[in-house]
Structures are given as structure tokens and as C-alpha cells.
Amino acid sequence: xxxxxxxxxxxxxxxxxxxxxxxGKNNDNVVALCAxxxxxxxxxxxxxxxPERFYQCGIAEANMIGTAAGLTIGGKIPFTGTFANFxxxxxxxxxxxxxxxxxxxxxxxxxxxxxxxxxDGATHQIMEDIGLMKMLPGMxxxxxxxxxxxxxxxxxxxxxxxxVYLRFGRPKVPNFTPEDQNFEIGKSILLSEGTDVSIxxxxxLVWKAIEAAEILEQNGxxxxxxxxxxxxxxxxxxxxxxxxxxxxxxxxxxxxxxGGLGDSIAQLLSRKLPTPMxxxxxNDKFGESGKPEELLIKYGIDTENIVTAVKEVLKRK
Amino acid sequence: MSDINKLxxxxxxVRRDIVRMVHAQNSGHPGGSLxxxxxxxALYFEIMNHEPDNFDMDGNNQDLFFLSxxxxxxxxYSVLARSGYFKTEELSTFRTxxxxxxxxxxxxxxxxxxxxxxxxxxxxxxxxxxxxxxxxLNNDSKLVFTLHGDGELQEGQIWEAAMFAAQHxxxxxxxxxxxxxxxxxxxxxxxxSLGNLKAKWESFGWQVLEMNGxxxxxxxxxxxxxxxxxxKGTPILIIMKTEMGMGVDFMMGTHKWHGSAPxxxxxxxxxxxxxxxxxxx
Numbered sequence: 309x310x311x312x313x314x315x316x317x318x319x320x321x322x323x324x325x326x327x328x329x330x331x332g333k334n335n336d337n338v339v340a341l342c343a344x345x346x347x348x349x350x351x352x353x354x355x356x357x358x359p360e361r362f363y364q365c366g367i368a369e370a371n372m373i374g375t376a377a378g379l380t381i382g383g384k385i386p387f388t389g390t391f392a393n394f395x396x397x398x399x400x401x402x403x404x405x406x407x408x409x410x411x412x413x414x415x416x417x418x419x420x421x422x423x424x425x426x427x428d429g430a431t432h433q434i435m436e437d438i439g440l441m442k443m444l445p446g447m448x449x450x451x452x453x454x455x456x457x458x459x460x461x462x463x464x465x466x467x468x469x470x471x472v473y474l475r476f477g478r479p480k481v482p483n484f485t486p487e488d489q490n491f492e493i494g495k496s497i498l499l500s501e502g503t504d505v506s507i508x509x510x511x512x513l514v515w516k517a518i519e520a521a522e523i524l525e526q527n528g529x530x531x532x533x534x535x536x537x538x539x540x541x542x543x544x545x546x547x548x549x550x551x552x553x554x555x556x557x558x559x560x561x562x563x564x565x566x567g568g569l570g571d572s573i574a575q576l577l578s579r580k581l582p583t584p585m586x587x588x589x590x591n592d593k594f595g596e597s598g599k600p601e602e603l604l605i606k607y608g609i610d611t612e613n614i615v616t617a618v619k620e621v622l623k624r625k
Numbered sequence: 626m627s628d629i630n631k632l633x634x635x636x637x638x639v640r641r642d643i644v645r646m647v648h649a650q651n652s653g654h655p656g657g658s659l660x661x662x663x664x665x666x667a668l669y670f671e672i673m674n675h676e677p678d679n680f681d682m683d684g685n686n687q688d689l690f691f692l693s694x695x696x697x698x699x700x701x702y703s704v705l706a707r708s709g710y711f712k713t714e715e716l717s718t719f720r721t722x723x724x725x726x727x728x729x730x731x732x733x734x735x736x737x738x739x740x741x742x743x744x745x746x747x748x749x750x751x752x753x754x755x756x757x758x759x760x761x762l763n764n765d766s767k768l769v770f771t772l773h774g775d776g777e778l779q780e781g782q783i784w785e786a787a788m789f790a791a792q793h794x795x796x797x798x799x800x801x802x803x804x805x806x807x808x809x810x811x812x813x814x815x816x817x818s819l820g821n822l823k824a825k826w827e828s829f830g831w832q833v834l835e836m837n838g839x840x841x842x843x844x845x846x847x848x849x850x851x852x853x854x855x856x857k858g859t860p861i862l863i864i865m866k867t868e869m870g871m872g873v874d875f876m877m878g879t880h881k882w883h884g885s886a887p888x889x890x891x892x893x894x895x896x897x898x899x900x901x902x903x904x905x906x
Contacts, residue, residue: 339762363758363793371751371785378691378755382683382742382763386755401745402782406752410732410742 309525310500311535312518314484317453320476321419325350326455327462328387328417332358335385336464341376342389343369348478349389349419363579369394370402376414377406385466386414393434395440406510407471408444414472415465416441421451421475422562423590423607424512424600433595436618439567441473442540448472448493449540451561451569453514455483460491465509465596470491475511477562479600482515496543498550504617506550506557510536510569513560513588513609520614529549529618531578542572556625557585558617562609584624586617587612628671632841634902635707636666640872641899642716642906644701648892650720652728656882658700660838660867661772665700667844669708672852674767675767677709680737688767689756691741693749694774694803694882695729702726705738706906713906747780749773750800754790757798768855771800776808779817784829790860791830799851801863803838809879822864829860839866875896 331338332354339361340354346364355362355470369390376386388395395418396403406415415477423433441525442449448471450465452458458476464470486495500521509517514535521531532537536543551557557577559570570587577583588609604610627708639662645885647653669675673688692701706713711725718724725734729744749771757769777783790798804822806813813819826833832854834848840863844865851861872877872897876887887895 361762365789366792368782368785368789370747370782371754371789374748374751374782374786375755375758375789377741377759378752379759381689381752381756382685382759382765384759384762402748402751405742405745405747412741584819 309502309521309531314482314483316483317480318483319478319480320452320458321348322350323455323458324419324462324474324476325353327459328358329353330463332361332464335466337383337385337538338387339363339384340387340389341365341372341380343372343394345390347608348391351389355558363395369399371403373399374406377412380412380414387416387417389417389419391432392418393432393439396437396473397434400440404444408447411446411594412471413469415474416472417474419476420478422477423595423603424477424479424511424562425480426600426603427597429456429597430594435562435564435590435595436567437475438539438563438569439571442567442572446470447540448538450493450538451475451511452537453511454481454485456487456489457485457491458610460489461473461537464491464493473552474536477512481512483517494538494541494543495556497535498546499533499535500531502530502554504530505556505622506532506534506554507614507618508534508536508547508557508559508569509560509574510539512562516611517560517614519611523611523615524618528621531618536569539569539572542576543575547573547576551577551581551583555583556621557583558586558588558614560609560614563589565591584621586621588613588617629841629845632666632670632845635670636662636841637900638903639666639700639703639707640895641901643699644873644887644892645905646699646703646716646719647886649717651886653698653699653721653886654884655699655877655886656869656880657694657774657803657805658697659871659873659876660869661697662871663841664772664801664838664865665845666703667841667848668770669704669832672848673770673843680710682740684740685763686767688770689740690770691749692730692743693751693771694746694777695743697772698728698730701730706740709736711736716906735768740830744839746774746777749781750783750786753798753800754786754795757795758793760797767825768852769798773800773802774808775802775804775806775813775819776816777804778802778819787826787829787831787873794858795860796856796858799848799855799861801862803867804864805867807869807883809880811880826862830859832859833862833864835864835866838867839871
């Protein structure tokens with residue numbers, strides 16, 4: 309398989325901060341709102357350089373979402389920033405009525421998604437957010453895999469007219485995608501071609517999928533790795549194309565099994581191309597405090613789990 | 626004829642529209658709608674600078690209005706139609722299948738005049754804050770108006786928005802509370818009391834005015850006064866005393882007509898109390 313290398317590890321939230329700052333420089337209509345987490349969301353540079361277009365909302369996420377919806381009336385493109393839990397679950401009805409149903413051009417940007425936020429524990433570790441957001445009619449759901457991709461995604465969503473949920477995280481992870489990539493919403497990325505199994509991964513689990521494929525290769529198993537950075541709209545064509553070749557599927561994500569990427573792909577395949585499938589995801593459990601790497605292992609969403617899932621699914625092929 | 630008399634005539638027709646619309650589908654919210662008819666009529670026919678025949682979502686260089694208590698949809702639709710946003714015939718589609726006149730207002734069906742969905746309470750003040758901030762960024766000197774129910778103030782988001790508006794000096798915003806003292810389950814004071822409402826808003830950093838929402842003279846005078854207070858660093862709230870069901874004797878003095886429709890006999894009685902001034906739709 310193709311070799312993957314990275315120069316450094318970086319947090320995806322910093323990719324968001326860098327992308328937002330680029331937008332600030334190049335697009336006067338971009339405005340930003342934050343609910344008392346400027347540092348955590350890496351929004352400092354935007355807030356410092358464009359104070360007239362930055363709104364500190366305090367610890368009041370419902371009002372932040374409503375205000376963002378209102379800012380679109382008259383042509384602004386608001387980016388809201390807070391932790392994924394407070395960006396989705398806490399304000400579901402505000403997003404539903406004032407943003408999604410109203411078709412507002414709001415970009416809901418969420419850091420510290422998933423279990424890898426670590427020590428703060430389950431109150432902050434939302435693993436239902438993809439499901440919540442993808443259920444909303446018309447909502448685009450994006451979960452990029454590294455710093456460069458998050459930066460590119462942040463810039464790209466400003467040019468898309470409509471509500472978007474952009475999900476990223478806290479830990480430093482390998483930054484391996486190209487710096488100058490062109491981010492296309494809804495277009496998956498074929499990272500490495502293979503013949504035995506299709507591994508569809510999103511977010512932080514994309515690098516884990518690469519690590520797993522390297523281990524599998526040593527066992528003589530050829531994996532096709534596809535980065536599904538956009539969960540909705542799902543790149544159905546790419547999924548069906550890969551699966552019709554490999555005839556075995558593993559999905560990997562830092563999210564609940566219910567409502568996540570695996571669930572979306574299972575829906576597609578059960579309708580159009582029933583195929584043996586395993587899902588690497590958290591199954592109906594809340595998280596807990598711990599270091600990100602410890603948590604990924606304990607909750608069964610690490611490299612080893614992908615390797616095991618591939619071996620399992622191949623038995624049913 | 627004075628402008629005030631003309632407004633009163635329009636309001637009478639709007640009240641007829643409301644009871645006829647709600648009766649036709651045996652569904653809707655006449656009580657609060659009738660109470661706020663004078664206010665919304667004054668806004669659209671006297672106060673606001675707006676372009677009914679040239680609606681666009683952005684509304685740049687126009688005054689904007691947000692109905693936060695979206696269940697007053699029958700009232701709003703009637704006023705929007707009567708002021709020229711769409712044909713009055715369309716009022717007959719209220720709450721029916723394939724209509725743009727949904728039970729609660731929405732942008733989804735493309736109804737001219739509506740800029741955000743409302744119905745789930747407590748969200749409109751936040752949206753209005755955002756729209757007012759965009760006007761400031763665009764150097765647009767026009768204003769943003771809202772209407773909220775008093776029961777709606779039990780929603781926490783209202784108070785988030787109240788703090789936010791004061792902090793960010795959103796002084797191109799005039800919010801109004803329909804202070805009729807009633808909500809679905811009974812008198813507001815017996816459900817969750819609002820306490821000293823004026824003092825509450827003042828302590829949140831708002832400038833507060835009071836008016837009789839069923840006295841057209843007072844409504845026009847007070848809103849015009851409120852407009853002179855804009856641009857001075859503080860958001861403005863009008864506490865508007867109204868009578869739920871105003872104009873229809875048997876709907877007044879009770880919360881019973883919050884979300885109930887009149888039967889044929891009651892409709893007849895209601896219409897006999899409301900002069901047809903502009904022609905029924």
C-alpha cells in the first residue's frame with residue numbers, strides 16, 4: 309500500500325482557527341461568534357484582528373445560535389464556536405428551528421468532539437453529535453481528519469450557501485494531508501487502493517485506519533482506505549464503487565454506532581448493495597476521564613479494533 | 626379621516642380575518658392574535674419602512690420585524706397580506722395542506738414577509754439581535770422590531786439575549802412584550818410569575834417603555850417615541866398591556882381562547898362585533 313508520512317502532529321481545532329483567520333482576511337462577510345471558549349477554539353487571531361466582526365456571546369449557546377441565524381439576514385456568514393456538546397445537544401431546538409428549518413447560512417463549528425477531549429470526562433465527550441446533526445433536513449455534516457484538512461474545510465464551507473456542522477477535536481494528531489488541498493464538500497478521498505476490504509473512516513480515526521491497514525498488509529490483507537470527511541451528504545458513488553470491488557466493509561469513527569458514519573453507510577448498503585460489515589464505534593456507552601490514547605483503547609475505537617474488525621468481516625465474506 | 630382612524634379600520638378587518646381563518650380550519654390561536662392586532666397593524670401600516678411588493682430575505686435598508694411568538698401567525702399573515710406582501714385570497718389556505726401559510730411561520734415555503742421560522746418559543750430575540758448587528762455592520766440605519774408573548778419570557782434564551790443585547794449595545798432594536806397576563810395553562814402569575822417585569826428588563830440594561838396595546842393612539846405615539854430613543858447605546862423594550870381576545874366580547878377576559886377556534890355560531894357573533902372595512906378575503 310501507499311506509504312503515509314507526516315512531519316508533525318497538530319490539533320484539528322488549530323486548523324479551524326487558522327482557516328477562520330484566513331477567511332477573516334479574505335471575506336468581509338465572515339463573522340465569528342464564541343461562547344466563552346476563544347482559546348480552546350483557537351479563535352484568538354480572528355477575534356484580535358477583526359474585533360468588529362467578532363461577537364463574544366458568553367456562556368449562552370442558545371442565544372449564540374439564534375444570533376448567528378439573525379446575522380445571516382443582511383448577508384453575513386456567521387461561524388459559531390464552542391465545544392461539540394454545547395454546539396449540538398444543548399441547542400438542538402435552536403439549530404432545528406432558527407438555522408436548519410429556516411435554511412440559514414450558519415456554520416456551526418465544534419471542537420473537543422468525541423472521546424479524545426480526555427480528562428474532562430463524559431459531560432463534555434459528546435459522541436452523538438454527528439447523529440443529531442445529520443438527522444436535520446438540509447444540514448451538511450463534516451468531520452475532517454487532520455489540521456490541514458480542517459483548515460481547508462473551514463475555508464471551503466464559507467463558499468457553500470446553507471447550514472453546516474463542522475466537527476473537530478482537541479488532541480494533536482498526525483498532520484498528513486496536503487497543505488494546499490482543495491476541500492470538496494461531499495467528495496470522499498481515496499487514500500489507498502486495496503482489494504480485500506474497504507475501510508471507511510472519518511475524523512481522528514482516519515489515521516488509525518492507515519495504521520491498521522499497514523498492520524493488515526503485513527498479514528497479507530489488502531485494504532482500501534477511504535476518508536469520508538463529509539458524512540452528509542455521503543459520497544454514495546465512491547462507497548458503492550469501492551464496496552462492489554472489495555465486498556467487505558469496516559467503518560471507523562470516534563462516535564456512537566447509532567447515528568454515526570457506519571450507520572449512514574449501512575443504510576446505503578442495505579438498500580443498494582448488502583455487504584458484510586463491521587463498525588468500529590462506541591456502542592451505547594458514555595465515556596469517562598482519561599488520556600485520549602487510553603480512552604480510544606478502552607472504548608474500542610483504536611487501531612487494534614480496526615484490525616480485528618477487518619479480520620472478523622473477512623470471515624463472513 | 627385621521628391616520629389613527631384609518632389604522633383602526635384596518636385593525637377591524639384584520640380581526641375579522643383572524644377569526645375567519647381560525648374558524649375555517651377549526652385550528653389556530655385567536656386570543657393573542659386579537660390582542661396584538663392593533664400593534665402589528667400600526668407597525669406595518671404606520672411605523673415601519675418596508676417594501677411589501679419587493680420582499681427579499683436580506684431586507685437591507687428596510688425595517689425588519691420578527692414574530693417570536695409564532696402562534697400569532699393568523700394575525701401576522703393577515704397584516705402581511707393586507708399590506709401587500711401577498712394576495713389576501715391566500716389567507717384561505719391557512720393551516721391547510723400545501724399552503725405557504727403554515728400553522729407557525731416558516732421561510733421554507735417562501736412566504737414573503739417571513740425571515741425566520743418561529744413557533745418554538747424564546748428564539749426570536751436572539752435572531753433579532755443578529756439581524757440588528759448585521760445592520761450595524763452594513764451601516765444600515767433602519768431598525769429591528771420584535772414581538773414576544775409574556776409567557777414566552779419564561780424561556781431562558783430570552784434572558785441570554787437580553788444580556789447579550791445590552792452588552793453589545795444593540796440600540797437599533799425595539800422589542801415588545803405582549804403583556805396580557807395569560808398563557809395556555811392559566812394566568813401567568815399562577816404559572817411562573819414574571820415579577821416586576823419593568824425592573825427586570827431595566828436591571829438587564831434595557832430602556833423600558835409601557836403602553837396600552839389596544840389604544841391605537843398610544844401604540845403609535847409610544848413606538849414613535851421609542852424610535853427617538855434608538856442609537857443611544859441601549860436596547861429598547863416596550864411592555865404592551867393588551868387584552869387577550871380584544872374586539873370579540875366572549876373571547877376577552879379568559880385564557881380559554883389561546884388556542885381554540887370558534888364554532889359557526891361563535892363566528893357569527895364575533896363577526897357581528899367587527900366591522901368589515903376592507904372587504905373579507
